[in-house]
Amino acid sequence: MTKLKTLIVDDEPLALKLLRAKLNKIPDIEIVGECKNGREAIAATLDLSPQLIFLDIQMPGLDGFDVVKSLQSDILPLIVFTTAYEQYALDAFDVHAVDYILKPIDDERIVRAVQRAQERLEGVDTQEDKPRILGAIDSINQRKNSETSSNRSIPSLFPMNTFVDKKIVIKDRDEITILKQSDIEWVDAAGDYVCLHSQGETHIKRSTLKELLSELDDNIFKRVHRSTIVNLNFIDKVIPHTKGEFFLLLGEFEKIKVSRNYKDAIKHFLLG
Template structure:
């Protein structure tokens, strides 16, 4: 929203309905109409292009309905939504899509002023900051990232979203020196009690850590459990041989072959799917 104006797009398949709503909204001093559409596809394009603060949309439109327009926009740029309709039976569906209001036609000026007051409250800096925090918190819970990381990314969205997984491991080598091992260099990991043997193309490292903890630190889209004591980098798999009893053998090259136990037989399909996607 600009400092003093609330931008709006009106969508209705009846030009007279658009004109009537437009005339009433123009009597509210902080509202500016920046676009008009007569069908659902055009409404979506306008919202993507103009990014209005609020969308006034009729429910019954040619092609996509008003409800369907909002469902599409929810995965893209989402203005506040006010449904305008001659029928009341769709109100519950509308509010399930988080519409800010549902107005019956013809909308009078007094009713629109109440709607605009709701919109002002939702567009206030404090309310937007609270909604941003709730969104970042929800994203953080689902992605494993903290709010500070997500805010930094929002400041420069051209950068890839940071990963909650380890990008490298700090490991002591045989000379008691700390070395940094990129996880992309790891071919496979096998366990011996509370120790893990980490294998790269050129080195082997012993680390005191449990398999459960190490597996949680690594991206599940890269490292696949194939045995209770073995993790494999799926991008290092060069071939798969099917054995009896629902077991398989993974070929990592350089005469390295790892068995997929029957308890983890679904791992083979996951590896194939990941390599083909």
């Protein structure tokens, strides 16, 4: 297998050294250059034509997303983002990154990222994605500018001093079950009924998903699919899928799909 011509970019010398050492262990990688900021990364990419870039996101001056945008009109290598900040994960996959690695970087994630890069290089023409990538980066930059200009921190999704644990009443013949909203993990639609999943049990209530959503606390319950609502407090992992979709892991067993139309709720959750 041909070695991947690889450029590594990070503004921290120690991080750059560590990344180089880990990549040097992988036979399929040829490091053709190292850069310590965004401007160097753009120049090196145009000069060296790497197939793969390990690119830090947060850098002074031009950040990782700025670098990718600046390269669109000339060359589009495969990108693996590296960062200490997990809130950028969904943005990274929005711009069609091969992978997103949180620092401190471990060997297993590096190897997996290289494997993904090889697979994509063999099977996908990434040039076709340029318009979508540019649009995604513009959207990211607009959001960052808006956050900066507001000059205030993002409010917590879960303001503990104002939260009231409301109840949901479920009538079943002669019985009435009262569920605390904080115990409801997720809800899915079933025709004219909804299934509320709580503490290992499923409770069925006659209601549409829209009607139920109006009863639920909108600070913690978000619609993630046309037929699914989740309690953000129970999300353990967010796993990128294909075409802008994601999966949420709730506890050990539940895997919930997030459609593209509702993914902003999960972005706000990560940013919070």
